Amino acid sequence: MNRRAIGIFDSGLGGLTILKTLCKVLPREKYIYFGDTANTPYGSKSKQAVTRFSLAIARFLESQQVKLIVVACNTASALALTELQKQISVPVIGVIKPGAVKALQTTRNGKVAIIATEATTQSKAYPKELLRLHKNLTITQQACPLFVPLIEEGWIHPQAGEHIIADYLRSVQESGADTIILGCTHYPVIKNKIANCLGPKVCLVDSAEVLAEEVQALLANSHQLNTKGRGTLKIYASDDPLRFKRLAKNILGRPLKQVYLKKLN
């Protein structure tokens, strides 16, 4: 057993969807969540910038003695995971591989689509991972840059939101994919709206569950699972903790008690 915390980070709030699942699957663990709201969003930025931001956060989490780091951000997983794994002394797990594994378990016709940020689609991280796991696949990608700002605003323009969903998903529908990877940790918040647009024959997969299983397996195999006591959660944001608290409600569906400010630059 290892009482140290699990570190988890995202460019901002999206990673809370992953945190939610982790807390459900591993409720006795301690969690330290870092939301990089000073540098958010990552999805429109370069590999160099995202790697620099991610390394600073991972080093902070390392200094907090975490036993493991979860990169709960698709863009950071796509662009910075290799560099993080090189430079950080504890295991670092990203969300791309779990999402790809789940998609392969799900698809029946071998046609998989990924919706994600601009940076994630451009990195081709999902197509590469999918094709590494299985050679015969037809893969479609679609960047959806407005989903994050719409979600963070609380989806207060439902009609406009529907148009935007329909516009983005046109290419996905035309591809005939039966499995769509929600390749951004914000997207599970609008899962039902995306499902309504695509109809019942299409499966939506996100990384959260497979990722939580991977974390559980890794900790179990190394005898580091926390099996006693109550779980805890400490949240840091790199800008305005009050704004983070306010917006977190849109994602978690419940209010947060406290968010601490931690500047990294």
Place this chain on the structure above:
Amino acid sequence: MNRRAIGIFDSGLGGLTILKTLCKVLPREKYIYFGDTANTPYGSKSKQAVTRFSLAIARFLESQQVKLIVVACNTASALALTELQKQISVPVIGVIKPGAVKALQTTRNGKVAIIATEATTQSKAYPKELLRLHKNLTITQQACPLFVPLIEEGWIHPQAGEHIIADYLRSVQESGADTIILGCTHYPVIKNKIANCLGPKVCLVDSAEVLAEEVQALLANSHQLNTKGRGTLKIYASDDPLRFKRLAKNILGRPLKQVYLKKLN
């Protein structure tokens, strides 16, 4: 005459609308533009963060021997101008005062509305400046956080865009304002769409022209106007220059030759 350049900066691309007007009014000047694409957007961030980003840029421009700095970003003008003027050795001009002056010249019924980012509206910089210049005014503010991402994406969802414009402008219409300040340097790009929504009786004002006149007067009064030779333009971005070049076309309406990468953190 002073052959040194005019420095101008924005959180990203929006300030190009100001640059365009400056180049028209003062075509013989040299310009150095800095777009902080690594930290964009400013409009959802705190005063502390925006001041830190702005100071780093202003110090870089100072090191380039500029004779004057234009803060071509409403959020940075609203949150960081005082600090910049304290710490920077050359004159620093923001966009809030010129916008307020223009609005006062325009309004007939004394009802003025401001549409801007969340940070700009929360700072109350426009209401404070307007009330400083004229006591009897009715002022309405509306944050429009989706306008920037919609514009940066090239306004490719026209139907959704119309819904969002109508949603945001409802409170502005209800206020009876005859004058609306476009309180974000991105918004002039969709000026016609906003005007279509509000109808012909409402005037839209932006800071660009009054600001250019202020720059001209300041340089003329201090005998620093560049009266000979051809103007030049050098553009820096703090992240991915190619992306900046690609998106700048949506704002400038013409392609840029070269954008240089300059990291500041």
